[in-house]
Amino acid sequence: MGHSITELASLFEAGPVAVLTGAGISTDSGIPDYRGEGSPPRNPMSISQFTMDPQYRRRFWAGARVGSSRFSSVKPNAGHIALAHLEAAGRSNGVITQNVDGLHRRAGSRTVVELHGSGGTIRCTNCDFRGNRDEVLGWFDALNPGYAERHAGAQIAPDGDAAVDEIDSVEVPVCPVCGGMLRPDVVYFGETVPTKVFAAAEVLLNGASALILVGTSLAVNTGVRLVHRAERRGIPVAVINRGPTAADTRADVRLEGGTTEILTELVARLR
Structure with missing residues (x-):
């Protein structure tokens, strides 16, 4: 059963959240997804x-x-911009991303941990x-x-x-x-995320009241490791994605749909 924007917004009541993004957040900028629905x-x-x-x-x-x-x-879309707004408002402590496209920084996000490096x-x-x-x-x-x-x-x-x-x-x-x-x-397939980079992601996660997964199917092990750490800390995990993810059965809040629309509505609701 799906959840509501209100239930997602409630996860922000305990303090700032950490956000993990995947390729699904950049599809509305015109960058195809590796594994998303229709790819x-x-x-x-x-x-x-x-x-x-x-x-x-x-x-x-x-x-x-x-x-x-x-x-x-290619430019940042409204989903990237919504996450930058959440950080600026103190609702998020930053973005951990599996993407290498640099769009989060261009959208105005200040704290960005690029797990897989920078294509630039x-x-x-x-x-x-x-x-x-x-x-x-x-x-x-x-x-x-x-x-x-x-x-x-x-x-x-x-x-x-x-x-x-x-x-x-x-x-x-x-x-x-x-x-x-x-x-x-x-970071290519066959390589591992540098230790210092993963440690920076853990710092964000350890300072967060919840972990929000945005546009990722969690097919890459690094994201799964972060979910496991969130679970060990006992903080809620939310999923925003179009199509199934590896965290669906464990998510406290699960919203099916486009990341741009849901994040834009979330920012409006939190205001």
């Missing part, structure tokens, strides 16, 4: 594929460059070089003139990349310092 089957790239297979790296950089043209127009930062696997994604994609253009324009119609995919073909001749940018392999500063 096509798609397996995210693993770290071993990226580091061991030159074809995967070609596909990644080509897709990242082609997708960047459309991803640059590129780092070298061999030295301390860190660069801006747009800058590195400019190097891709210099190495592959006209490629992005020829593939401008490719379909955008999760994380802002695009489904491209014709990658055999793609030249991959390398580290300008040591010539090493460049990669996004994100």
Whole structure:
């Protein structure tokens, strides 16, 4: 049986809550979900594929460059903005996110723990070089003139990349310092969330009166670990999602529906 906005709002009476978000909060910004309702089957790239297979790296950089043209127009939606309002009003102590799109910060959220890193930062696997994604994609253009324009119609995919073909001749940018392999500063499948990052998420959770899950099916173990910690602390867990999640049977409050609509209504109710 579903719950109401009133029941969700009541969880804020004991103090600020912690919020964990997933890809479902960004779908209304035009970024597809990996596993949400209606999403096509798609397996995210693993770290071993990226580091061991030159074809995967070609596909990644080509897709990242082609997708960047459309991803640059992606903006935070009303759901992101609602969470920023909750923090500004003292109703939330921050956002823990599984997303790498940076939209929470752009929406005005001040305390953001990015469990899986930031897609906007590129780092070298061999030295301390860190660069801006747009800058590195400019190097891709210099190495592959006209490629992005020829593939401008490719379909955008999760994380802002695009489904491209014709990658055999793609030249991959390398580290300008040591010539090493460049990669996004994100947690790929096969990697673990850095200890300091998870500890920062625990700090938010330990200072919260409830944990609200927004737009995540909890298919990734890190989110499940946070739910287990909330349960051990004895604080309520709420779920806002379109489609089933791994926490549905354990949630104290469960709302089925779009995150944008529900969060917007929640902010209005709490005011």
